[in-house]
Amino acid sequence: xxxxxxxxxxxxxxxxxxxxxxxxxxxxxxxxxxxxxxxxxxxxxxxxxxxxxxxxxxxxxxxxxxxxxxxxxxxxxxxxxxxxxxxxxxxxxxxxxxxxxxxxxxxxxxxxxxxxxxxxxxxxxxxxxxxxxxxxxxxxxxxxxxxxxxxxxxxxxxxxxxxxxxxxxxxxxxxxxxxxxxxxxxxxxxxxxxxxxxxxxxxxxxxxxxxxxxxxxxxxxxxxxxxxxxxxxxxxxxxxxxxxxxxxxxxxxxxxxxxxxxxxxxxxxxxxxxxxxxxxxxxxxxxxxxxxxxxxxxxxxxxxxxxxxxxxxxxxxxxxxxxxxxxxxxxxxxxxxxxxxxxxxxxxxxxxxxxxxxxxxxxxxxxxxxxxxxxxxxxxxxxxxxxxxxxxxxx
Ligand SMILES: *Cc1c(COP(=O)(O)O)cnc(C)c1O
Numbered sequence: 001x002x003x004x005x006x007x008x009x010x011x012x013x014x015x016x017x018x019x020x021x022x023x024x025x026x027x028x029x030x031x032x033x034x035x036x037x038x039x040x041x042x043x044x045x046x047x048x049x050x051x052x053x054x055x056x057x058x059x060x061x062x063x064x065x066x067x068x069x070x071x072x073x074x075x076x077x078x079x080x081x082x083x084x085x086x087x088x089x090x091x092x093x094x095x096x097x098x099x100x101x102x103x104x105x106x107x108x109x110x111x112x113x114x115x116x117x118x119x120x121x122x123x124x125x126x127x128x129x130x131x132x133x134x135x136x137x138x139x140x141x142x143x144x145x146x147x148x149x150x151x152x153x154x155x156x157x158x159x160x161x162x163x164x165x166x167x168x169x170x171x172x173x174x175x176x177x178x179x180x181x182x183x184x185x186x187x188x189x190x191x192x193x194x195x196x197x198x199x200x201x202x203x204x205x206x207x208x209x210x211x212x213x214x215x216x217x218x219x220x221x222x223x224x225x226x227x228x229x230x231x232x233x234x235x236x237x238x239x240x241x242x243x244x245x246x247x248x249x250x251x252x253x254x255x256x257x258x259x260x261x262x263x264x265x266x267x268x269x270x271x272x273x274x275x276x277x278x279x280x281x282x283x284x285x286x287x288x289x290x291x292x293x294x295x296x297x298x299x300x301x302x303x304x305x306x307x308x309x310x311x312x313x314x315x316x317x318x319x320x321x322x323x324x325x326x327x328x329x330x331x332x333x334x335x336x337x338x339x340x341x342x343x344x345x346x347x348x349x350x351x352x353x354x355x356x357x358x359x360x361x362x363x364x365x366x367x368x369x370x371x372x373x374x375x376x377x378x379x380x381x382x383x384x385x386x387x388x389x390x391x392x393x394x395x
Contacts, residue, residue: 008075008191009259016070016252028067030249034058060237064245068252069221072211075190075258076203078223082233083248087186087206088114089241090220092122094204095151097235098180098228101127103150106174108135108165109363110158112184112206113352116363119153135163136295141170145177154200155184156193157299159351160311160371161364162286164295167302171199180228186210186338191262192305202228207251209338210308213261217250219243261340261376265308268379272372273310275383281320281393283313283368308374309337316394317368321346325370327389330382337373342382344372 006014017028036055038044047054055061065083073081084090095118099105107119109132119130133141135158145152152174156165171181183195186206195203205211207219220243222232236242266289273287288299289306299306314320325333331342335350347365348357357367374382 006074011071011074012191012258013256015074016067018067028064028249028252030245031058031063032245033062058245059240059242062242062245062248064252065243065248068207068219068243068248068255071252071255072190072205072207072221073223076185076223077190077194077196078203078229079226080229081221081223082229082236083207083243084220084222084236084241085243085247086218086241087112087204087208087220089236090204090206090222091115091184092118093236093239093241094182094202094222094232095123095153096239097232098151099123099126099128103128104148105130105151105153106141106144106149106179107132107153108141108155108158109133110135110161110163111153111155112159112186113354115153115155115184116359117354135165138166138169142173145170145174145179149174149177149179152179152181153184154182155187156302157187157288157295157307157309159187159309160286160347160369162187162288162293162295162307162309162311164288164293164299166298167193167195167198167200171201175199187307187309188303189258189262189307189338191259192266192307193303196224198302201225202232209336210262210265211258211338212251212254213258213338213340214250214254215336215339215341215343217247217254219247219251262305262308264376265374266305268377268382269308269310269374270306271379272374272382272386276310276312276386279390280395281315281324281390283315284366285312286310309371310374311369311371313366313368314370314393315368317366318346320393321368321370324389324393328385329388330375330377330385331372337371339373340376342373342375342377344370346370 046052069081181200182202183200185203189210202224270289276285287310331344
């Protein structure tokens with residue numbers, strides 16, 4: 001009783017890590033082994049039946065992967081976590097575990113491009129209806145929940161236009177209708193936002209992004225109550241979307257600096273969003289940390305920081321984007337985000353590469369948009385780089 005809960009920085013470093021005693025390695029070993037051997041048949045059977053801890057086969061469990069699951073579990077304040085080979089594997093496994101023919105999903109138009117594809121293309125083939133609402137129209141979402149809903153799927157802030165959803169309000173409305181609430185927390189990270197504390201049932205990450213933070217490993221994870229996570233884990237054991245131990249190690253190593261990276265990225269993204277707002281070549285800046293952002297007050301109440309991703313549209317539209325992007329010296333032009341390096345790109349080749357121009361238009365994504373994921377560089381250098389790249393771009 002009364003034991004102080006560790007801070008997120010301490011958890012980023014220590015959660016899931018082994019105790020260094022008796023000459024054991026201080027760092028989590030990469031257990032690059034498919035199976036685990038037993039000489040004692042009874043011990044093997046006890047592990048197989050799950051009455052004793054241990055590992056049998058790495059599609060099911062692996063010690064390095066388990067350490068990664070434990071670190072994310074602690075940071076999200078969840079009972080359990082289970083890891084996957086990518087964020088999309090985590091999302092697909094969650095949806096296909098919890099949904100059956102005849103079920104209805106309610107979500108928003110601005111969810112991640114790959115997730116939208118599941119809603120529009122794959123789930124309907126299994127007789128599951130997905131209703132995609134205007135992302136910030138909370139009343140419309142609540143109306144659809146009342147018409148019957150098995151699962152409410154949310155993302156906040158959204159990709160790439162940084163819309164903000166009131167997670168506590170919608171989680172409570174969804175629970176009144178008996179729906180399970182799933183939140184993709186990739187953009188916010190558990191440093192800035194803890195959806196389970198806001199009433200969500202499950203929280204999902206593409207660990208590929210901020211959690212790993214170094215753009216060198218794919219991974220995904222789902223956290224939540226023991227019973228629900230167990231169901232999803234069971235499906236993953238069978239369909240095989242397991243996380244590789246080497247990737248788990250890279251993600252674990254990256255996560256030790258998660259709190260430092262995110263603190264810097266929050267600060268720099270806000271400074272850059274403010275600077276861009278005054279620029280004549282920029283039409284609109286999308287960042288929930290700006291007081292002028294329509295979701296600012298919700299974001300301020302449910303987030304500790306506003307995150308490391310912002311986007312902005314250029315007055316000169318796609319033609320201006322084609323001149324501006326190649327001029328950036330301190331950014332990878334790539335389809336990724338959340339890394340130590342700054343990364344920039346248009347939605348057509350990044351978040352919504354899976355969608356047609358018509359689909360992007362219907363989602364309200366301007367063709368002249370640039371998504372800018374702020375790295376951990378010195379913010380003065382990033383602003384200088386943006387300034388030189390925007391010079392002479394038509395207003
Ligand atoms: C990248 C991303 C995903 C998909 O993750 P992968 O690891 O690339 O499969 C899902 N949701 C969001 C918000 C993302 O940014």
